[in-house]
Ligand SMILES: [Zn+2]
C-alpha cells in the first residue's frame with residue numbers, strides 16, 4: 459500500500475498518521491518464501507521536522523509460517539515491528555539511493571508500507587526458527603521426526619552438537 463506523504467512534506471511541523479492494511483502475502487528471503495498467515499494494520503506516523511528532515515514512526519505485527527530449521531514442521535512466527543527513524547530528504551534522490559539502502563521504501567513522496575514492513579521483518583527475523591528450543595530434528599539416516607520418538611537407527615541419539623551440525627546442513631540445502 460502506497461502512502462502519499464506530500465501533505466506532510468510540504469508543511470514544516472505537520473504531522474500525519476495512517477493505518478493501512480498490509481498487502482504483503484509472502485515474505486521472500488534467500489530463496490525461501492514464507493507465507494503471511496496473519497497481520498495487523500500498519501500504523502505509520504510521519505512528522506515534518508523542518509529542514510527537509512522527517513520523523514517516521516509506527517508499528518505492526520506480522521505472523522509468518524516458517525519451517526522449523528531442524529524438523530521442517532511449519533512454525534508460526536510473529537514479528538512485532540516498531541519503526542522509528544529519521545529521513546533526510548535534503549540529500550538528492552540519487553545520493554539517497556547510493557547512501558542509504560534503508561530508505562528504499564521511499565519513492566518521491568510515496569511511502570511503500572509493504573516494503574517498509576519487509577525491511578523490518580528482514581531485520582527482525584532470526585537466522586533460524588525452531589518449533590521448540592529442544593527440537594530433536596529429523597533422523598539423518600531415515601528422516602523420521604525424532605520428536606515423535608526414536609527411529610532405531612544407530613545415529614538416532616541426536617545430541618545438541620549433532621543438532622547444530624544438522625542446522626548447518628539444512629542451511630546449505632536451502633541455498
Ligand atoms: Zn522442529
Ligand SMILES: [Zn+2]
Nearest residue numbers: 597600609611
Ligand atoms: Zn532413523
